[in-house]
Amino acid sequence: MNITLVLKDGQEVIVDGNAGDRLMELIEPSDIPVIFACRGAGLCGSCRVKVSDPSKVSPPEDDELDTLDTSDPETEVRLACQVTLTPESDGLRVTLL
Ligand code: FES
Incomplete structure (x- = not known):
């Protein structure tokens, strides 16, 4: 499936x-300058992205919401290291923040 990184x-x-792929796994092999300061532990917040449709990816766990400092389970702002693609993710747009 195609994912567009903005x-x-x-x-x-x-x-x-x-x-099943994590967004981090799609970004890391490229030359795109995204910092994964905690190496994907979901603790640092350096890999924040905005997804075009939160319903097309895995929902956030409580630990991710804590790092994002939000309680909104449908937040568009996510951690690239914690987002997993689903069969519905084709055509997703991911804006690097
Ligand atoms: S790499 Fe630290 S929160 Fe994603």
């Missing part, structure tokens, strides 16, 4: 993903 300068990069 970089901070507005450039768009389409990457190929599968259900």
